[in-house]
Amino acid sequence: MAPxxxxxxxxxxxxxxGLERKDSEELVAILQERLISLLDLGLTIKHVHWNVVxxxxxxxxxxxDPQAARVNELVDQLAERITTMGGSPDGRSGSIVKQRTxxxxxxxxxxxxxxxLAALDLVYAGVITSHRKAxxxxxxxxxxxxxxxxxxxxxxxxxxxxxxxxLEDSAGHLVDADDRTEKAAAASAxxxxxxxxxxKQS
Ligand SMILES: [Fe+2]
Numbered sequence: 744m745a746p747x748x749x750x751x752x753x754x755x756x757x758x759x760x761g762l763e764r765k766d767s768e769e770l771v772a773i774l775q776e777r778l779i780s781l782l783d784l785g786l787t788i789k790h791v792h793w794n795v796v797x798x799x800x801x802x803x804x805x806x807x808d809p810q811a812a813r814v815n816e817l818v819d820q821l822a823e824r825i826t827t828m829g830g831s832p833d834g835r836s837g838s839i840v841k842q843r844t845x846x847x848x849x850x851x852x853x854x855x856x857x858x859x860l861a862a863l864d865l866v867y868a869g870v871i872t873s874h875r876k877a878x879x880x881x882x883x884x885x886x887x888x889x890x891x892x893x894x895x896x897x898x899x900x901x902x903x904x905x906x907x908x909x910l911e912d913s914a915g916h917l918v919d920a921d922d923r924t925e926k927a928a929a930a931s932a933x934x935x936x937x938x939x940x941x942x943k944q945s
Pocket of ligand 1: 792808
């Protein structure tokens, strides 16, 4: 996942006090890429919320709604930071597809709880890694924006732990530890799930 999307910068309509124009434009580009990422994450969490089946369904179904709600708040925070920086946030669904530098979530429909959570584990890992790159990129330009990203990363990491706690054994080993794609992670989780459903869906 590349840190700053397609790298296209848009001109800002005003320069916030104490910043250079080039810096506010750089900040808007970084924030727009993070906005697209969290919009996509929010949609993916809801998709998982609707499509999990099997044992532990209700717990996971209900765990995901507060995550989606919080991610929605983070989206709003990023969008309003873009406007504060003199930019214009682009939250259109077509723009998500056009501007993102990662593939669509790979599990298209209903699947076992652990299969979706293993795939979501990789989604969170990607989003958090990119948020951390954005934290590094804003270090010198604007510590205020950096502070927002740091606070957001704390929430994302908490939710990542909630997801991973379902995929861990008592020794701390994750069922999808070596997987690099959502499909592979889901397959590992299905193999590890002691359920008659797993045989049908793997
Ligand atoms: Fe719901």
